[in-house]
Amino acid sequence: MIRLQNIEKVYRTDTIETLALNSVSLDVAKGEFLSIMGPSGCGKSTLLNIMGLLDVPSKGSIKIADRVTENLNDKQLAQFRNKTLGFIFQSYHLINDLQVLDNVELPLLYRDTTAKERKMLATEALEKVGLANRVKHFPTQLSGGQRQRVAIARAIVGKPDIILADEPTGNLDSAMGNEIMDILINLNRNEGTTIVMVTHDENMAHKTHRLVRLFDGSQVQ
Amino acid sequence: MFKHLFKLIWNKKKQNFLLMTEMLVSFMVLFAVFTLMVYYYDNYKKPMGFKYQDVWVINISNAYQTKNTDSLDLYYETLRKIIKALPQVQELSFVSGNTPFSQQINEGGLTYKGKHIEHLNNFTGEDSYKDALQVEVLEGRWFNKQDAVSKYRSVVIDADLKEATFGKGQAVGKLLGNDDDKNKMKVVGVIQTIKRNGDYVKPGPGIYYRADTGSFRWLNKILVRVSPGADAAFEGRLYKTMANYMKNSNIEIEHLTNKLKDTNYFAVIPMIILSIVSCFLIINVALGLFGVLWYNINKRKGEIGLRRAIGATGNSVSSQLVMESMILATLSLIIGSFFAIQFPLLNVFNLQAHIYIIGMLLSIIFVYLLVLVCSLYPGRQAAAIYPAVALHEE
Ligand SMILES: Nc1ncnc2c1ncn2[C@@H]1O[C@H](COP(=O)(O)OP(=O)(O)O)[C@@H](O)[C@H]1O
Ligand SMILES: [Mg+2]
Numbered sequence: 001m002i003r004l005q006n007i008e009k010v011y012r013t014d015t016i017e018t019l020a021l022n023s024v025s026l027d028v029a030k031g032e033f034l035s036i037m038g039p040s041g042c043g044k045s046t047l048l049n050i051m052g053l054l055d056v057p058s059k060g061s062i063k064i065a066d067r068v069t070e071n072l073n074d075k076q077l078a079q080f081r082n083k084t085l086g087f088i089f090q091s092y093h094l095i096n097d098l099q100v101l102d103n104v105e106l107p108l109l110y111r112d113t114t115a116k117e118r119k120m121l122a123t124e125a126l127e128k129v130g131l132a133n134r135v136k137h138f139p140t141q142l143s144g145g146q147r148q149r150v151a152i153a154r155a156i157v158g159k160p161d162i163i164l165a166d167e168p169t170g171n172l173d174s175a176m177g178n179e180i181m182d183i184l185i186n187l188n189r190n191e192g193t194t195i196v197m198v199t200h201d202e203n204m205a206h207k208t209h210r211l212v213r214l215f216d217g218s219q220v221q
Numbered sequence: 222m223f224k225h226l227f228k229l230i231w232n233k234k235k236q237n238f239l240l241m242t243e244m245l246v247s248f249m250v251l252f253a254v255f256t257l258m259v260y261y262y263d264n265y266k267k268p269m270g271f272k273y274q275d276v277w278v279i280n281i282s283n284a285y286q287t288k289n290t291d292s293l294d295l296y297y298e299t300l301r302k303i304i305k306a307l308p309q310v311q312e313l314s315f316v317s318g319n320t321p322f323s324q325q326i327n328e329g330g331l332t333y334k335g336k337h338i339e340h341l342n343n344f345t346g347e348d349s350y351k352d353a354l355q356v357e358v359l360e361g362r363w364f365n366k367q368d369a370v371s372k373y374r375s376v377v378i379d380a381d382l383k384e385a386t387f388g389k390g391q392a393v394g395k396l397l398g399n400d401d402d403k404n405k406m407k408v409v410g411v412i413q414t415i416k417r418n419g420d421y422v423k424p425g426p427g428i429y430y431r432a433d434t435g436s437f438r439w440l441n442k443i444l445v446r447v448s449p450g451a452d453a454a455f456e457g458r459l460y461k462t463m464a465n466y467m468k469n470s471n472i473e474i475e476h477l478t479n480k481l482k483d484t485n486y487f488a489v490i491p492m493i494i495l496s497i498v499s500c501f502l503i504i505n506v507a508l509g510l511f512g513v514l515w516y517n518i519n520k521r522k523g524e525i526g527l528r529r530a531i532g533a534t535g536n537s538v539s540s541q542l543v544m545e546s547m548i549l550a551t552l553s554l555i556i557g558s559f560f561a562i563q564f565p566l567l568n569v570f571n572l573q574a575h576i577y578i579i580g581m582l583l584s585i586i587f588v589y590l591l592v593l594v595c596s597l598y599p600g601r602q603a604a605a606i607y608p609a610v611a612l613h614e615e
Contacts, residue, residue: 045613054530055609074534082532089612093527097232102225109225110532138232154531 001162001194002028002051007060009046009217020046021057022217030161033188033195035205038214044198045166047214051196052085052164053077065161082110086155086193088165092147094139100126100150101135107158125153129183145176152183156193163187165197169204181207226545230552237549240513244553247506248588252561254499255587256580257492260572261421270379270415271321271354273477275451278320279443279463280473290435297437303466304443307459309451314353315432315440317345321354321417322480331428333386333397341382342417342427345436350429353446354415359383361393361410364431373407375431379414382426397428419484421492507595514546514599518606525603526611535604542603546596547589554585 009021020043028034036044049055050062053069062069065084072080086107094103104122113121126132129149139147148168155163165184169177181204187193197208205211213221230237287293297315304310318325319342331338350356351363359380368375373396383392398405417424432440447455456474463472518525525538533541561581565574 046609049609049612052530054526054612055607074536078529078532078534078537081530085530087527087530091523093523093612095229095524095527097229099232102228105225106528107531109222110528110537115224158531 001030001032001065002026002196003063004047004051005061007047007050007057007062009043009050009055010058019217021050023060024214024217024219025060026212026219028194028196030194031188031192032210033185033208034197034210034212035208036196036198036212036214037200037202037205042214043217044214048164048166048196048198051162052087053081078110082107082158084161086158086160086163088148088151088155088163088168090167090170092139092144092151092171094147094150094154096139098138099135100131100137100139100142103139103150104153104157106154111158121157122153125157126150128156128187129153143176144172145179148172148176148180149183152180152187156187156191159191160193162194162196165195167198167200169199169201174203177201177204222541223544226541226548230545230548240510241549241553241556243506243509244550244588244592245557247503247591248554248557248584249560250499250502251584251587252557252580254495255583256564256572256577257495259576259579259583260423261488261492263573263576264416264423265420267416268357268413269420270413271356273321273354273481275447275449276354276477277445277447277456277459278323278475278477278480279445279459280471280475281441281443281467282471282473284441284470285467286438293437294434300463300466303462304445304459307455307462309448309455310459311446311448312349312353313443313445314347314350315437316347316350316442316444317343317440318442319344319417320442320444321415322419322477322484323417331382331386331397336386338382338385338426340425342425344427344429345432345440346429347432350444351412353444355446356415357413359411359413360391361408363410363412364429368409368431369433371407373405375409376406377410377412377429378408379412379427379429381414381424382428383411385426419481419488421485421488503591507591510546510592510595511599514542514596515602518542518599518603522606522611525606526608526613529606529608530612539600539604542600543593543596546592550588550592554588558585 004024004026007021007024008019011018011020024047036047038044046055050057051064053064067080069077069080095106101119101122104125105118108118108121123132123135126135129152131146131149131153134142134146139150142150152168163184168184169180172180184195184197185207188195197204199205211221212219285293285296287296301313304313317327319327327343329341329343331341348364348366351358356363361377363377364375376397378386378392378397386392386397387395392408392411395408396405397408412429414424414427417427460472460474528538528541529535558581561577564570565572565577
């Protein structure tokens, strides 16, 4: 599903050059639930951003869902992200000025859909994460766990093939974290969604199919 | 997408309130400036109605007085002959004090078929007035000797009064006046409205009466058309000639070209002041708008990154931000237009409706352009943000 070959990422600022990723090669199979672990600053987010086409590698090649993505233009990239990928972030990235339902509908706004379809799909996604009764709330009226569930609903509303989750339980206590984890596991199991998750938590990582460890930009396991 | 942006704006109404107020205030100020400009332009492009070049105004104060009308007429007829005899004088007319470009007014009112005309200027002039000022006769004729013996008192009206009373129809031969039938006045001619308040300010309707014997008691000004070459030396000669004849009177000679300059100056000054004030205001609003939009983008980096991640292109992010400001502008303009439209509806300043409407349209276009220009650059910047960087910060 995802094939990374010899990915290298160098961040250049005026004064320093950071080698965030050093020749990382990784294959993620269709339907796999992969976790990535490693100390802070080792390049996990960078790797995930490259997989999510939010960032471009300095070297190496990427193939996602059997497509080489190097030569896509801005519009094609945006469409590709919209259709194929779902993102979950540690800090949720919900829009606080929009109600839960509108937040979840967001990815569908960048597709050809009617308002009715959007509402139906968003409600369905919210049901899956157990928040069907919170559609009219604003994000600030929800707990952290609930917010992350809204973010998951938003990630799955467009029925993507792949979900990329960057420390989705990082801001949550273990009970809430487990809830989120259960939702992701079910999603992977029932819908066959491929999931790549960055985590700091060994327990969470062990619930996934496979664990990859990064250290200083290199893959160590 | 439109509904989505609307929701976003509505839910942020508190933050947007200030911005909308700024837009509203600038619209109202622009509305005032543009309306005034349109009003000035509207008057500017109308004809002057007469040839003011080479016309001099002679003011006479403390003139010869006598109870005897005949000797009074004789005195002034002699004066006329003395002036007319001067080589450079082409024509002259004794007139009422409200000469073109003077501050003097003589206003009255008139009712015609139930329609009341206010601020009607009453002018008095002689048969020679037409040639002295070279007024443009649109219909009928100027006064002549026949008018001294006509059944009704003869009047000449200007184009503005004609339009207010008779509309597009014929005016000559019609009767005017508030009194009972025998005191009515008969229209013998229509002349082009004379822009007595200068190039920019509307003169208002006018009616002309014929000077007759006895009018000399109070006609204290003379309009003299001189030949184009008349210079200061000639002006001195004219003055001396008159002073010789009118020993105890004060005589003052002015040129209409100069009077017009002064009159225009007084009209343009408030306009310039208003424009400067509004310029400062617009700059202020533009900077404010720019600042707020700029601040918005930095504050909304997370949102921008997220939108990019879930399928927005750089362009759609930037057009979203521009659209948001345009929606805000539209809301402010709707509110502003509601206030602005009251001016023609309630006829606040006695201006024609089309002047307000054009002023309003110009201000609407200006505000839209202002908002567009102020949001284009911040919008561009937003599009250039790398999604990974935007999502990282928070
Ligand atoms: N936009 C950037 N510019 C410069 N350096 C960056 C940027 N993003 C990340 N880095 C650097 O790259 C390295 C890896 O960062 P990151 O992938 O965020 O680590 P992790 O997610 O594993 O904590 C770090 O040293 C970080 O400082
Ligand atoms: Mg990270």
